[in-house]
Amino acid sequence: MSDGYDAEFLGTPLPLPRPAHDVRTLPYPRFTVLLDPERRLAAVTAVNIDGATLQSLPRTGDWRLDERLRPDEQTGPEVYARNDLDRGHLVRRRDPGWGPPAPARAASEATFFYPNAAPQAAGFNQSKELWLGLEDHVLAYAESTDQRVSVFTAPVLEDSDPPYRGIRVPLRFWKVAAWRGPDGLAAAGFVLDQSDLVDTREEQKAVPLLGGFRTFQVPIIDIAALTGVDLDALTEADVLARPGARETGWLPLDTAKDIVL
Template identity: 40%
Template sequence: MRRGSGPPAGPDPLRVVETPLPLESYGDRQGYDPRFILPDQPLPLPGPGRWADDLVGLLPEARDPGGDGTEIRYTHFSVRMARSRGLPLCSACNIDGSRSRRGLPRSDVWRRDPRIDPQAQNLREGYGNDHQGLFSRGHLTRREDPNWGPPEIARQAEADTFHITNAAPQRQGFNGGIWLALEDYVLDNADRVNLKVTVITGPILSAEDPVYYNRQIPTAFWKILAFVHAGTGELTAIGYRRSQMDYLPRPAGGRFVFGDFRDSQVPIRAIAQESGLDLAAYAELDVMAGASPEMEIRVASAADFYLSR
């Protein structure tokens, strides 16, 4: 398949609505809580770093006087977006494992967010049937993760994850395995008295990303998880990177040569360098804080992760 060309999108296998919800329906979204795990050790939303001049801002009528104008708040999670790519830079979520309602039905209705410029939100281009080489709308904050608390709040959180602001192009085969199991594994190893986890997820956006269907596609994604470790009682963070290069269609006349492991635990300092975001608060808590940014540990399952120093 030639990069930048291919079959038309055709019928979309996922439900998509063009009409956004009314702006006033978002008035109760509190977003990501930096003090969610430990009130005296806040974990801020990642800073914009080198993306400071490229952030998508909220429309004037949607701005919260107490916000920074670029944090897009949902139920139990928040998103920052890059205008030049029309993709999220990160999605940060609070998970309360003791109040989880992960069995909720899947709403499966993708939509734009009326609080930001619709031109910064790609709802359809490049997305569609996997067997045509098109991409899935891959959740950054997982559908199940913010679904906790009272039933009506959990249902709202689940539906909120289907905003296109919380999605990036992913091949269907990529979106599984360790990527989905890591949060559950960390919750199993968290302090049972404080069964809370913060998960921040994002794509690694590069000027060299390949182009399919007129869109640059990120070749790798990252996660940072912060939690109170059951053994040490300390606030701890780990970093994870996953490549989807093996799942991407080959460019015309050749194949990709890519040296990174598909799944690896990496220093959060490396994620900061690659993502361009300010992750200093998490790097200080990293179990790999003493490692070189070039260090990576190949993992075959969630159980291979180092959760303490």
């Protein structure tokens, strides 16, 4: 379908992180999804963002199944019908939409394939807006380095995730943003926790809003331990692990000003 994630995009090699288990590799324009066919959700997504040439594009595109997969290997429209679950973009719609208008539009519309979605509790509040804006914050920080960022995002796929309509709804999501800093590769890791919002105790039950999303900046080594994804190259570049960085553990984020870069 396209060339997918570019490991050389930042000017220093950054391989696509992979989990230990088997996944389906799905390249799209400027991003790649590694799909876990048993969970029917992405184990990893990876996108290259050129902030200097991002296009402001109208929202176009309809959610659709990827014909490279069987329908029972992806989480399709039946999971999102008649409830309060959102089709949450993993690779954001605008992130691959850079460069000349035509390829930017094609890349943006490709984010509407179901392998790039995961069920998220509906509704927007300050914490979720912060989560969705993390790439923008990192792009602004990386302005002196050509505004190029590679971002990796996925649900934390745990055996304890609650069952719902033939899938298990993930309660946490992770994101790692990487850029080229003055001293080489730099990266920051984040976790979104929606545990307080999701109630699937009854099959076919709507998922109500029960509280706020919680967003944390976390050591990337903790994300690797949570997910089983090989993040070694990013762990070594973690801004929380650099010499002189204060011990933060899991740092709750209320605004972008709380982010350590």
